[in-house]
Amino acid sequence: MNSRHHELTISELLALFPGLPDFFEAQGICALPQAESIEESLALLPDDLLEDIGMSRGYLLQSLDSYLAEQARSNRGQETVNSITIVGGRSKTGIQEPFTLTLSPGEVIAIVGPTGSGKSRFLADIEWLAQGDSLTGRRILINNATPAPQLRYAIDNKIVAQLSQNMNFVMDLSVDEFIRMHAESRLAGNVTGISAQVIELANTLAGERFSGNMPVTALSGGQSRALMIADVACLSNSPVVLIDEIENAGIDRKQALALLTGKNKIVLMATHDPILALMGQRRIVFKNGGIAGIIETNEAERSTLARFELMDAELNNARRALRDGKIIGYTS
Numbered sequence: 396m397n398s399r400h401h402e403l404t405i406s407e408l409l410a411l412f413p414g415l416p417d418f419f420e421a422q423g424i425c426a427l428p429q430a431e432s433i434e435e436s437l438a439l440l441p442d443d444l445l446e447d448i449g450m451s452r453g454y455l456l457q458s459l460d461s462y463l464a465e466q467a468r469s470n471r472g473q474e475t476v477n478s479i480t481i482v483g484g485r486s487k488t489g490i491q492e493p494f495t496l497t498l499s500p501g502e503v504i505a506i507v508g509p510t511g512s513g514k515s516r517f518l519a520d521i522e523w524l525a526q527g528d529s530l531t532g533r534r535i536l537i538n539n540a541t542p543a544p545q546l547r548y549a550i551d552n553k554i555v556a557q558l559s560q561n562m563n564f565v566m567d568l569s570v571d572e573f574i575r576m577h578a579e580s581r582l583a584g585n586v587t588g589i590s591a592q593v594i595e596l597a598n599t600l601a602g603e604r605f606s607g608n609m610p611v612t613a614l615s616g617g618q619s620r621a622l623m624i625a626d627v628a629c630l631s632n633s634p635v636v637l638i639d640e641i642e643n644a645g646i647d648r649k650q651a652l653a654l655l656t657g658k659n660k661i662v663l664m665a666t667h668d669p670i671l672a673l674m675g676q677r678r679i680v681f682k683n684g685g686i687a688g689i690i691e692t693n694e695a696e697r698s699t700l701a702r703f704e705l706m707d708a709e710l711n712n713a714r715r716a717l718r719d720g721k722i723i724g725y726t727s
Contacts, residue, residue, distance in 0.1 A: 404431055408463075417586055418462050421579060422455065423448035433459070476500065476554055476634040477538050479661060481521065484532035486685025487513070492533075494686050496679070498661050500634060503652055505672040506665040508681030514665040516684065518637045521663065522555045523547065531684070556633035558623055570594060570614070570622065571607030577630055589629060596625035596654065600647050602718075621651075628654045638664040649674065649704075670707055673700040 405427070409415055419427060428439035437452055445451065450458075478499050483492030498504060506514045516531060524535045524547045537546065537554070546554060566573065574590040590607065598604045600621035605614060614622065627636060636655055648671055655662050664671060672678050673696050680688040713723050 403433075405433055405436060408433060412463060414585070417579070418459065422450065422458070475538075476661070479521070479635060480536040480539060482534040482536065483686060484520075484527070484529075484534070486531075486683045488683055488685075490683075490685060492686045494689060496677075496689060497539075498663075500659045500661055501656050502661055502677075503656055503675040504661075504663045505675035505678035506663060506681065507667070507672055507678050508687070512681040513684035514681050515639060517679070517681065517686075518557065518639060518663065518665060521635065522557050522637060524555070554633055555635045555637060556627050556631045557637040558620065558627065558639065566611060568611055569608050570605065570611055573611050574607075574622075574626065574630075577626060593622070593625045593629045596629065597621040600624060600651050600654075624651050624654065628658050633660070635661045635663070638662065640665055640667065670700065670703050673697065673703070 427436045430436035478497050480497045483494040485491050508514055520529050520531055520533045521535055524542045525533050527534050571590050574593045575586050578586045578589045594607050601618045605618050652674060666672055673692055676692055678690050679686055716723050
């Protein structure tokens with residue numbers, strides 16, 4: 396084991412790593428024998444239990460050491476992102492983008508423009524922290540500096556999470572099993588509680604509620620998107636979230652944005668929805684594969700947004716009435 400961990404008592408380890416019981420439970424060990432150190436406790440495990448779980452004491456110690464090392468890295472936290480900066484590249488026709496845009500945590504930025512105008516390419520540049528090596532030539536800076544290579548190519552602890560338009564599950568798992576698996580891969584403590592929290596949050600966003608026992612393959616498109624948004628909010632350390640056309644998901648999009656920004660994430664969303672676009676502090680306008688302009692949302696537009704939201708609430712009431720088989724229209 397790590398020499399520092401080797402010197403700690405079980406009580407001290409539990410104080411540093413509250414998820415330690417979950418690690419042993421995942422190995423098939425529901426309770427550790429009472430002892431001063433973790434090695435002494437493992438030495439007291441019955442041989443027949445180790446045989447049942449198919450694990451030697453040596454291998455169990457190695458697995459525990461890997462778990463503690465990974466948990467320690469996780470406890471040190473995700474890369475702190477105080478800002479991301481997009482340095483303009485070029486459009487499809489080679490026209491230079493005369494823009495440099497800096498974004499801060501808690502901001503919502505809308506990305507607007509016709510289909511095929513370069514919105515998805517822009518999101519891809521941010522996801523991969525492009526350094527002039529994509530088709531657009533854009534560069535992405537983190538905290539006003541070129542990101543280290545390990546940030547660009549990290550498999551875990553990525554600083555950017557993306558929610559795409561299409562959510563297709565192929566795993567034969569229930570919703571609860573899927574979220575638990577993700578929580579365990581993140582070495583989260585209280586996996587049961589986190590799964591329940593994610594599912595409940597998802598149900599506040601989805602039009603139709605679903606249970607943790609439902610197979611993920613049976614979820615509708617809106618339910619799948621709601622689940623992933625709740626998952627990103629609760630389990631993802633990524634400080635930057637990219638969303639492609641959330642309006643097509645059939646979820647409470649305003650609440651979804653509030654949930655993500657409440658976690659102090661930078662949210663960029665490609666959208667054709669005027670309500671979503673006006674919810675952002677700024678919107679980036681795309682034409683011919685490049686940035687054609689950046690518009691600050693002003694007070695007059697926010698007044699327009701309030702009117703749109705009233706209209707949207709009326710439409711949502713009509714949709715609910717339609718789903719419930721009721722007559723749509725005004726009553727005297």
